[in-house]
Amino acid sequence: MRTLARRVSEAFLDAVWPPACPLCQKPLETAERLCASCANQLAPLRDRCDRCSYPVPCRSCANLPAPLTALIAAAEYTRARELVFAYKYGRNRSIGRFLAGALAEAVRQNPYAQRADVVAAVPLHRARERERAFNQSDLLATAVAAALGKPLASAALVRARATPRQATIQSRAERMANVRGAFVVKDPGPLRGKAVLLVDDVITTGATVCALSEAVLAAGALAVSAAAVAHPFASGPIETYDPEIWTV
Ligand SMILES: [Zn+2]
Ligand SMILES: [Zn+2]
Incomplete structure (x- = not known):
């Protein structure tokens, strides 16, 4: 009844x-x-390089930003960008659920992600997190850690300096300057000697994730890879993007 x-x-x-x-x-x-x-x-990417998500046959791994072993994307940057921004700036958590599902699926099938020992979200500065009421990358990192069956070490990382929003800065050089020294490893214990997978919602020029990777490597991590719902590196052909973007 x-x-x-x-x-x-x-x-x-x-x-x-x-x-x-x-x-x-x-x-x-x-x-x-x-x-x-x-x-x-949010269609899953097919026939992509495991290391950089570029369409196979890959001609782009050599252009990966130096601190990163792999850079994994779940969806086409140009297609998914609007959804990611609606999630990030519109605080639309139901979109977040779908993005997390797409990213979890992508990492589950990726050998570089499978080799990670720990997963961590790219931290927000406390003031930004308060303003947004949540860290949009935390939910994604939680889904990624669950999909891989790996521990989360997000609490080990802190964004010590409130930086202007990367989305408001165009050039990669300015973005690098904006985030240099912004990250601090508060607790190196869970990262030392480990392969770390960093999770961000969207990676645009790679400046943020590179700055964080350098801090994580300096704290004793063995290797750092990154995964995001979308990054333009996966959209190929690379000639359509500013090559300077991907040269660290
Ligand atoms: Zn590649
Ligand atoms: Zn719809």
């Missing part, structure tokens, strides 16, 4: 409030989880 009652009430709710895509609110025609357009934005 309860099941019937629930079915009746679901049919009623569907009639007055038709099912909508949780990301863009467009009505859904079938029982799909996302509308076709949003599903397309």
